[in-house]
Amino acid sequence: MFARKFLISFPIFATMFVVQEAIVNQFRILGGGLSLFLIFTLLWAALSSPELGAVTGFGAGLLMDLSQTTSSPMGQWTLIMILAGFSIAYLGYGDNNFRGNPISLVIIVAIAVPLTRLVYLVIGLMLGGELGSGLQVGISLLSSALWAVAIVPLLMPIVTRVHGALFQEASRG
């Protein structure tokens, strides 16, 4: 069932990945922290069950690891995204009041995006990466949260509908 659900959503994630790599990365956006793909993945995971959130994180993390601009070891994003996808899905699982409230979703994704990037940075440091300017990192993390606040309300109507249509259909079938 999971493999099937995962395969159903894979083309959507692949498209979002291409949009991120080919279009969003063309821009030097204010603060430098806009990752549409990360926001989309975490929002998708927030609407899923914990297992599906983890599988979603696994697939999305693999794609992020395949990005040519990722300098970290293959698997680092995968590991972090599994944990992020599982955690964000687990937080509101079974609570329809939480999931049905758009403001909760915006807040949880806006917190999860910089937190995920911070964990990536910390694990990167543990694997021998470089930190650079602390101020720049702080600005980047803050801006990623602000961008998430701006982008999630725009993505939410589409993501909730597509997610609902796919998985309700899948669970019926």
Place this chain on the structure above:
Amino acid sequence: MRSGGDNRGRLLLISLIVTSLFLITLDLRGVAVIGSLRSGSQSALSPVQSAAATIFRPVGNFFTDVTRLGRTRGEIERLKEANESLRNSLINRKNADAELKELKSVLDLAGSAKYKVVSAKVISLGSASSFTQTISIDAGTNMGVRKNMTVISGLGLVGVVKISYPNHALVQLTTDPAFRVGARVAGTQQVGILSGQGTSKGVLQLLDNQATLKVRDVILARGSQNNRPFVPGVPIGEVTSVDNAAGAVTQTADVKLYANFSALSVVAVVVGAPEVDPRDALVPRAPAPKPVPTVTIYATPSESPKP
């Protein structure tokens, strides 16, 4: 999950985590399959990125200009006047001419030092989420671009080729926090190590504790063994402030990098270094002072009125 599916959920989570740790281990051990996976994904994405760069780069440049508006207002005003007379003739060729200009300046710089270069267009900027500073260029191994080759713009050092694919390459920018380059001060020849900071400034640390730095000192690449990854003599930047902390073992300084990393469109990869070190030949010339016309006025007192 919580009603009977707990074990299955846990098993799935553990399996996924183990898989990711397995991937990390394979990559850190240098297994070739992992590298070729990235190479394959990049080969598939490269045409899409090239097309997107053509379409969206003007939009990106617009946003870059907007974010820099406050800092460059004065410059924009000055350029507006100059642009007014050229607007009609340039309107259809603005983008091409900008790239041509950048190419010319980079070739001028390369020609001065007798570098053999391959020019390339920037097709993608780096990832927004990974804290790395990279660009992709449309020249790769088919054009002689190899890993660890110096990349320059008309203003100076841009970075170093990190990965080279058949038709494109990934360049680590000088601003990347992991970037390190052996540097020397033009004139005094003091040597040090310049590291990227994620911003348009780098930090230079001198190796000799007796050496001193001054503001406006020009920093050049020192060059590497067999000229890879760095050819000697490439201008890197200019010292803007010197840290004179009493307890420091050696002097450090902030260096404003010459290259404009927010507006890179054409760069050159140095595929062949000169036989002779260009030494300080590439130090940017200081602007020549303009003569100021002076007017001397001799005042002659008027005749005093007679009583």
